[in-house]
Amino acid sequence: MSAVGTAGLIRVEARRFRARAAVRWLALLAVVAALVVVTTVFVSARPPSERAIADAEQQYAFAQEDWAENGEQYVEDCRDGEALERETNPDADWGCDDMEPRPELYLPVQPTLADSGPAWLSGATTFLMLLAFAAGVTSVTAEIGSGSLGTWLTFVPRRGRVYASKVAVAALGVLPPTALALALTVGGSWAAATVNDAVGELTTAWWADLGWQALRALAAAAVLGAVGAALGFLARSAAGALGIGIGWLLLVDGVLTGFLPQLTPWTVRASLTAWLDDGYLYWVQVPCGPVDGVPQVGICSAERTVSMLHGGVLLAVVATVLVALGALVFRRRDVD
C-alpha cells in the first residue's frame, strides 16, 4: 500500500464529488436555471402582436395631436428645468431639442440578442454563483456531518493534502455544470432570438465580450466553490456555512451600502457584480460642487463605478483569506 499524492487525492475526491446526489441535483438546477432564462428570452424576443402594434399606433397618434397643441410649451418647460438643474449640475442635458414624438418610441420594442445577450447571460449567472457556493459547502459539510471525514483521515492523515484536495475539487467540480448552464443559456438565447428574428448584428467584438463574460462567470463559480468548501470547514454545518455566506451578502453588505454607500466598492456583493458584469454603478451623496466658480450649498447625487478589476481583486483577497483560514483551522481542529 502506498499513499497517493495530492494529485491522486484530487482525482479520488473528484470521483466522490461527481457521485454525490446533492451535486447532481445542484447541476440539474443549473440546467433548469439556464432553461428558464432561455424561455424568458424566447417569450420576450417575440415580435410584437398586431394588437400591440395597433395600440402603439393609436398612442402615437394621440401623442402627435398633443405635441401639435402643446409642443412649444413642453420645450419651454424643459429648458427652464434644464437651466435650473445646471445651477448645480453644469452637465445636465434634458434633451429638450429632441422631444417630438417618434413612432419607434411608441411601438413595442423587440429586444435583440446583440443588444440584450450580455444581460440575458447575466440573468442566469447570479443563480449559478449561488449553486456553485452551495455545492462547495455541501461537499464538505456532508462529509463532516456523516462522520466519514474521520474515517477518511484514518486513511489519509495529512490534513493539508486532504484540505487542498477538497477545496480544489470544490472549485474545479463546479466548472462543468456551470459551463454547461452558460453554454445552454447562450446557445438557447441564440436559438430563441433566431426563431423570433431578433438576433441583430453579432460582431466579432460582441462574441469576444460575451466570451469574456462567460469566462469571468466560470472563474467566479470556481472561487465561490472553493469559498463554500472553506466556509464548510469553518462552520462544519451546511446551514451555518450557507447562513454565513448568504447572510453576509444580504445583511452585512446590504446594511453597509445602505448606511455608508461610499463603502460599496468594499462589499462582496458589489465586487462580485462588478466582476461578472464588467463594472457596477452606484450612487453616493456628495456636497454639490461650485458652478461657474460660485460655491453651492446642498447635497448632490454622484454616480460612481466599481471597476471589474477592483471587484476581481477584492474577491480574490476575500477568497484567499477564507481558504487560508479554513486550512489553518482544519489543521488544528479535533475531528469527530
Place this chain on the structure above:
Amino acid sequence: MTELPPAGTTAVSTRGLRKTYRHRGRQVVAVGGLDLDVPLGGVHGFLGPNGAGKTTTIRMLLGLIRPDSGVVRVLDRPVPQELPEVVGRVGAIVESPKFFPAFSGRRNLELLAAAIGTPPARVDRVLADVGLADRASSPFRTYSLGMKQRLAIASTLLKDPDLVIFDEPTNGLDPAGIHEVRQTMRGLAAAGKTVLVSSHILAEVEQVADTVSIVTQGRLVASGRVADLLAAAGAGEARVGVERPDEAAVLLAARGWAVRPDGAGGLLVGGAAPADITRALADAGLYLHELAPGRADLEQVFLALTGTGAQGTAAAHQGRPAPHGRRARA
C-alpha cells in the same frame, strides 16, 4: 513520567498523554496523563467505564484529536508527527462505523482504496471476507448495524494492517454479530496482528483479550495479562453449603472472614482458603455438603479498580479503596 519501552516491544505506547476540553466554561479532563503500553501481537483489551477516556485516547492515537501534552508512539513511530508513515499499517474503527450514507458499501471502500493506492480488486476480496458481497451495491444507510460493522472491518482490511483498533466494536450488535466480531479479532491476532479493543463490556474482552489495560477518569489503574490480573485480585468468595448455616455463619465470621448468605440457603465466604473453611467447620462438628472455591472474574477486578458499581462501592465501604497505579505488568 516513565520512559517509553524499547522499540519493537509495543504496538502502542503513550506517556503522560493528556487531553482536556472546555465544557460550559469548565475545564474537563478527558485523559489525564495516560501511560499505556499495548504489547505487540495478540488482543489487548482497553477497559474503562463510559467516559473514562478510551475513545479520546484512540482518537489521539489516530491523529483525529490533538493531545494537550504527552508522547504517543504507534508501531515505533511518534504520532502525530510521523502518523502518515505508519497509518497504512493501522486499521481502525472508532465508535460507530462512519461512511457516506448515500454511497454503496463498495463505492465507499473503492474511494478509500483509491486514496491509499490499494488495487480495486482488493475491495471485492475484503467485502467477500466479511460476508458483504451480496449487499455491496446497496447504499450504506440501508445496512443493519451488524452490516455497518462488517463494512468497517472490511475497510480496515484494505490496508492489511499490523495494528487493528476496535472502539466498542459490539455496541448494538446481536449475539451472532458479537460472536462474529470476536472471531474476527481472534483471527487477526492469530494472523500475527495486534488488536487493540476498547470496551466497557468486560465479558466480551475477557473472552478474547490476552492482555488488558484498565483506565478510569483518564488514568491507567491496571495493566497486564488477564490471568495475572485475576490472580492478583485473589480468590473470590467461596460458596459454602453446610448444615445449620446460621450457626456456621457466626463461627466463620468469628474467624474474621466476610460471610453473607448466598440467597439459596448457603453462604458466601470471602477472605478464606477453602481448606481453612473446611477445617473450621469440621472442628465445630458442622459438615459441608458443598464447597465451591470462588474465582475472580475480570468484572470484579474492573469494578474494584475503577470504583464503579455495587462492588466498587462495597470495597470502599470496607476500607479497600480502589487502588490507583499499576498493579501488574505483562
